[in-house]
Amino acid sequence: MDNFTRRDFLQRTAAGLAVASVGSTGLLAQDGVLKVGVVHQGPISDTGWELFQARAWRAMEAAFPGKVRVTALDNVAQAQDAERVFRQLAAQGNKLLMGTTFSQYATLRKLAPTLNVNCECCAGIETTKNLGVFEARSYEGTYLTGIAAGKMTKTNVLGWVGAFPVPQVLYNLNGFLLGARSVNPAVVCKVVWANAWSDPAKEKDAINALVAQHADVLSGSPNTPVQGLAAEEKGVWSIGSTGDFSAYVRNKQLTSFELDWSPAYIEAAQRTLAGNWMPTARWRGLGPSGFVKLTTQNPVLPPEVVALMAEKEKAIVEGKLHPFTGPIKDQSGKVRVAAGTPLPDAQLAGIDWLVEGVQGTLPRG
């Protein structure tokens, strides 16, 4: 069921509701198929956040051929719409609902206890009755790509285009600089806040502003290739942080990593099918069943840098290296993480400070 559009869904809702009202008790529908409902906030496209979610539910469908049927709606932009859509999906007999973004978390948190189905929300915060959450330790990815950046920068200035100063973006940014500083202590990172998750014109202007400040390796959390293309135009490196844009940015993408949510989706479906689904909170990074996967390396990267990145990746997966191991100071010089100890997860998930070496204010809000 690829790209089951909203129009199709509405057309079939009438029939679907009639069937659902007859009542389908039990976890599986009459023909033993688990029906899963997925709601995307934006349009599913070639690149970006929605693509990763789409890949994940397609992988889930492929992992259980014939036993899982997905109804995916995209472009449900408002939270109020999302609430209505989730309710309809549940009434239609979907026994597993997947929320794909943080903005649906509040909706699902309210709905899940009232619906008799299993819910999961990507980028959610806390579990509750019937609701599990999962998030990626993307800072592990930015740490590794930061190593590449630190080695390849000639001006010792990195650039980061931030969307919003939420913890997910902040720990990515901090991880990036920490990784760069682990190989090049003199490096700094300038940050420009675009105040939008996806506004191509603004992102392009932000890149130009950073390049004007002599940044020569740029990163951020782009949903489209515009940042990489703008960087390439100016002749500087870009790093595909949460996205591999090498199909568009032919020469100047240094490295990239992607988010792979399929372990979360597949596990959710598996446990629902087996009948032992429980609300869990998963926060995983690199590793075989993790959510962060390094992708391309530009051939220009020297082999010792690639080897170093592989070595650090192995260390992180084995638990021997935590990117946020002290001593770490924040921008004001205060020691935030004591020497030798890693920053605890609870503090990491709610981080609201920038490490020393990041140049740019943190919008208070």
Add this chain to the structure above:
Amino acid sequence: MTGSMLISIVMATLVAGTPLAYAALGELVAEKSGVLNLGIEGMMLAGAVTGFIAASATNSVWIGVAAGMMAGAALAAVFAVVAITLLASQVAAGLALAIFGTGLSSLLGKGYTGTSLVLEPSSVAAVVNQIPIVGPLLTQLHPLVYLSWLLFAGVNYFLYKTKAGLILRAVGESPASAHAIGYPVIRIRYLATIFGGAMSGVAGAYLATVYTPLWTEGMTAGRGWIALALVVFGTWRPARVLFGAYLFGGVTTAQLFAQGAGIPLPPELMSSLPYIATIVVLVLITRSRTLVRMNAPAALGQSFHAYA
């Protein structure tokens, strides 16, 4: 601030202000003829998606811009039929078309979301680049930016130095009188509206093929509405409208440069600065009713029927 950064900011301002300049100058001509076209945002998006699709099919920016222009003109023609011939409320029809254009662009752009254009480097630019000193500076800006200045000069000349422009302004001031003299009011309004739509289409195509060569839904991000405000901001005078377009574009990009330079102003404030600046200027300009009455076309927004 170093010289090179100043040049970067000026370049960024010109680039950011160009789509606004096109859309606002087009709307200026339409409003001078008495037609209030609120659907600029929809026409811009329609121009953007059409321009992107055409450019990605033919690998040529100019074909994309031409296609965008025709898409904007087509949408404006629909608006013209509804508002001028069928005498519907111009405000309602314009808003409806804005929403329609937005939805239509999302629909047409379905298969292209997030994809990016791969364009041939321009051979003309390679030649111009050879010119010593000014060459590299000139090629930093796309020809469409220079054409926008040509458009400004053309609109200015047309409106104030030609008889046709005088007739158009007359139609905007008092269509009944113009009709009594014998001028084809309906035809003039049609042409002005379609021209306005075409320019909005060019603005959208510029955004999608030159500024950021990719398509995402709603990529104009409200610029159509800003262009609308800029026409009032400039009290319906082309020079002031152009100034407003660059002011808005400049403030939008300057705040990003300021962040990069480490100026410690809250980014949310800087993000809203362009809109605040526009509102402040609008309030200042319209505080004097005389000023507005002297410059606004007297019959703006009023439907005209010969026998009404």
